[in-house]
Amino acid sequence: MVSIRPSVRQTPAYVPGEQPQTNDFIKLNTNENPYDPPAQVLAAVAAELPKVRLYPDPVSTQLRQAAADLYGVQLNQVLAGNGSDDILNIVVRTFVDPGEIVAFLDLTYSLYETIASVHGAKVQKIATDANFDLTGPVICPGAKLIFLASPNPPKGKHLKREFLWQTCAQAEGVVVIDEAYGDFSDEDHWDFLQEFDNVIISRTLSKSYSLAGMRVGLAIAAPTLIEEMDKVRDSYNLDRVAQALGTAALRNQAEFVPLWQKVRSTRTRLMAQLAKLDFQVCPSDANFVFAAPRWIAAADLYQALKEKKILVRYFNHPRITNYLRITVGTDAEIDQLLSAIASLKGSLE
Amino acid sequence: MVSIRPSVRQTPAYVPGEQPQTNDFIKLNTNENPYDPPAQVLAAVAAELPKVRLYPDPVSTQLRQAAADLYGVQLNQVLAGNGSDDILNIVVRTFVDPGEIVAFLDLTYSLYETIASVHGAKVQKIATDANFDLTGPVICPGAKLIFLASPNPPKGKHLKREFLWQTCAQAEGVVVIDEAYGDFSDEDHWDFLQEFDNVIISRTLSKSYSLAGMRVGLAIAAPTLIEEMDKVRDSYNLDRVAQALGTAALRNQAEFVPLWQKVRSTRTRLMAQLAKLDFQVCPSDANFVFAAPRWIAAADLYQALKEKKILVRYFNHPRITNYLRITVGTDAEIDQLLSAIASLKGSLE
Numbered sequence: 001m002v003s004i005r006p007s008v009r010q011t012p013a014y015v016p017g018e019q020p021q022t023n024d025f026i027k028l029n030t031n032e033n034p035y036d037p038p039a040q041v042l043a044a045v046a047a048e049l050p051k052v053r054l055y056p057d058p059v060s061t062q063l064r065q066a067a068a069d070l071y072g073v074q075l076n077q078v079l080a081g082n083g084s085d086d087i088l089n090i091v092v093r094t095f096v097d098p099g100e101i102v103a104f105l106d107l108t109y110s111l112y113e114t115i116a117s118v119h120g121a122k123v124q125k126i127a128t129d130a131n132f133d134l135t136g137p138v139i140c141p142g143a144k145l146i147f148l149a150s151p152n153p154p155k156g157k158h159l160k161r162e163f164l165w166q167t168c169a170q171a172e173g174v175v176v177i178d179e180a181y182g183d184f185s186d187e188d189h190w191d192f193l194q195e196f197d198n199v200i201i202s203r204t205l206s207k208s209y210s211l212a213g214m215r216v217g218l219a220i221a222a223p224t225l226i227e228e229m230d231k232v233r234d235s236y237n238l239d240r241v242a243q244a245l246g247t248a249a250l251r252n253q254a255e256f257v258p259l260w261q262k263v264r265s266t267r268t269r270l271m272a273q274l275a276k277l278d279f280q281v282c283p284s285d286a287n288f289v290f291a292a293p294r295w296i297a298a299a300d301l302y303q304a305l306k307e308k309k310i311l312v313r314y315f316n317h318p319r320i321t322n323y324l325r326i327t328v329g330t331d332a333e334i335d336q337l338l339s340a341i342a343s344l345k346g347s348l349e
Numbered sequence: 350m351v352s353i354r355p356s357v358r359q360t361p362a363y364v365p366g367e368q369p370q371t372n373d374f375i376k377l378n379t380n381e382n383p384y385d386p387p388a389q390v391l392a393a394v395a396a397e398l399p400k401v402r403l404y405p406d407p408v409s410t411q412l413r414q415a416a417a418d419l420y421g422v423q424l425n426q427v428l429a430g431n432g433s434d435d436i437l438n439i440v441v442r443t444f445v446d447p448g449e450i451v452a453f454l455d456l457t458y459s460l461y462e463t464i465a466s467v468h469g470a471k472v473q474k475i476a477t478d479a480n481f482d483l484t485g486p487v488i489c490p491g492a493k494l495i496f497l498a499s500p501n502p503p504k505g506k507h508l509k510r511e512f513l514w515q516t517c518a519q520a521e522g523v524v525v526i527d528e529a530y531g532d533f534s535d536e537d538h539w540d541f542l543q544e545f546d547n548v549i550i551s552r553t554l555s556k557s558y559s560l561a562g563m564r565v566g567l568a569i570a571a572p573t574l575i576e577e578m579d580k581v582r583d584s585y586n587l588d589r590v591a592q593a594l595g596t597a598a599l600r601n602q603a604e605f606v607p608l609w610q611k612v613r614s615t616r617t618r619l620m621a622q623l624a625k626l627d628f629q630v631c632p633s634d635a636n637f638v639f640a641a642p643r644w645i646a647a648a649d650l651y652q653a654l655k656e657k658k659i660l661v662r663y664f665n666h667p668r669i670t671n672y673l674r675i676t677v678g679t680d681a682e683i684d685q686l687l688s689a690i691a692s693l694k695g696s697l698e
Binding site: 011014032042082 | 574580
């Protein structure tokens with residue numbers, strides 16, 4: 001019998017959101033952007049197809065340069081990942097030996113725990129209050145790595161900036177600020193990079209740049225950190241088409257900004273309407289809304305909506321068993337969702 | 350100062366082959382297929398572009414099913430990787446704890462050492478004879494993982510089947526048979542899977558399926574191994590376009606077979622001509638030829654060819670300092686290479 005590494009054997013498999021490969025669902029469950037990338041971004045693919053037999057640029061130079069230009073940093077401060085999940089994985093494997101501590105909030109993006117556990121790291125969960133918020137900076141002696149998502153799922157609010165700053169100042173190891181949803185708010189943490197040499201900002205093009213299907217992530221940090229992370233990275237981790245689409249997306253940021261504004265105004269409307277439909281609604285800085293219906297079990301509502309071909313996200317986790325996470329879709333999709341909820345609610349009254 | 354994991358800090362960065370992003374080289378240095386994939390394979394991209402905003406199938410079902418059908422195995426025996434480098438990396442992280450032994454030949458694909466070292470594994474190199482061949486089965490007590498490439502670079506010959514079989518029978522851990530170049534020969538090792546539950550066969554679509562630019566790799570093994578490897582895999586490790594192109598390539602294998610035959614006949618001609626040009630030529634089962642010029646230092650020939658815009662691979666490694674590795678290009682490319690070599694040789698006489 002083959003022996004499996006204990007840390008792997010003992011870790012339950014990560015369960016990603018449902019990804020039906022059919023088109024018959026209104027898909028509001030995994031925080032994709034409801035709007036396609038503009039045509040000039042998709043046009044970047046054509047130049048790559050005649051070259052698929054050739055290896056891609058191993059270090060994704062064009063993509064990283066586009067990111068460096070956009071974010072006002074140097075090329076050697078940018079690492080490209082096969083999605084930001086690849087970035088998170090690389091960070092763990094660069095800075096943490098098995099047995100050492102990785103810290104993150106209870107609750108947050110659940111992949112942090114999977115990646116840390118598979119690696120054999122010790123997991124330390126930082127308590128949050130009843131609103132899933134920090135009550136102070138994260139103080140975690142000995143932690144080699146602290147993951148902090150801001151906006152933080154499942155709620156989608158930014159963590160308090162002052163607590164983040166104090167966390168970075170006091171951390172003994174690396175702090176990753178995961179800004180996967182950053183473009184849907186006015187807040188960012190680029191200034192942290194000027195102050196701290198232990199901060200890595202992680203970004204993804206999956207949500208704000210409508211490229212979830214293409215797996216493009218970025219890490220931005222001090223060159224000394226990027227250089228070591230680069231050794232852990234698979235040398236050809238981004239294919240030609242992903243590099244081309246990612247580069248074109250960042251170079252065409254101006255085309256995406258109105259889409260983010262649209263998502264934000266739909267978000268405002270969704271929150272207001274859910275409140276009217278007797279949900280407890282959490283404020284959101286992301287492209288999703290976390291809300292708890294007061295008149296039905298969340299699991300039942302999830303199931304009833306699914307039967308109506310509307311997919312939202314339900315987490316079977318004790319702290320949030322009453323909540324649903326709803327991705328901000330198009331206005332038309334949100335209208336269908338709201339009317340489905342209203343009709344279910346009516347039928348129960 | 351941030352602390353880097355010792356195994357990472359101490360590992361030198363892997364150096365991939367040169368990938369000039371211009372078109373002015375005859376590129377015979379990184380074993381790409383000289384022929385583009387057929388049009389019906391490339392056509393698979395069109396259906397994906399309208400869906401790039403949506404996450405891909407996290408488990409690459411279509412691609413894995415195409416592989417299962419082609420290789421006569423079950424779906425749960427196939428894992429899809431972001432290139433076979435991703436597969437190799439996943440294998441190390443699934444079966445080897447830091448400090449445990451990973452074994453491979455001296456010489457072979459140099460990435461095995463990088464991946465094992467970054468992970469903090471103990472590296473054990475198995476001696477080969479003067480012809481870079483095995484002298485018997487690999488006996489390596491305690492090794493959790495043995496990497497064996499067949500055909501084995503840098504020479505490109507299959508390892509002796511009997512020795513491979515005995516290695517698998519005696520191994521205490523997992524044996525990866527890396528068949529990256531398998532399609533350019535008549536030999537394979539599928540029958541090993543029937544006999545041994547500790548064998549993983551690794552395949553890539555980079556070479557034989559002309560998709561180096563797209564990063565598609567496969568692992569085929571017992572379901573019990575695949576299930577654990579799947580936990581280590583990034584959940585969305587293959588983007589939509591890579592999955593679609595990989596699936597279409599495998600489903601259109603018949604279109605590729607004549608290209609492999611062409612490569613093999615060009616290989617035969619290249620080997621014969623290099624011998625006439627006073628090279629010591631190694632026999633090859635792959636899409637490259639490993640050969641040592643008797644009349645010039647290999648490093649000098651590499652440089653002289655590069656000045657003529659012909660890229661071949663030179664390894665600055667003590668055992669092979671007299672050799673060049675030449676990818677089998679089109680007949681026209683190989684003619685240009687041979688005539689450049691002949692003219693250099695003439696100018697020295």
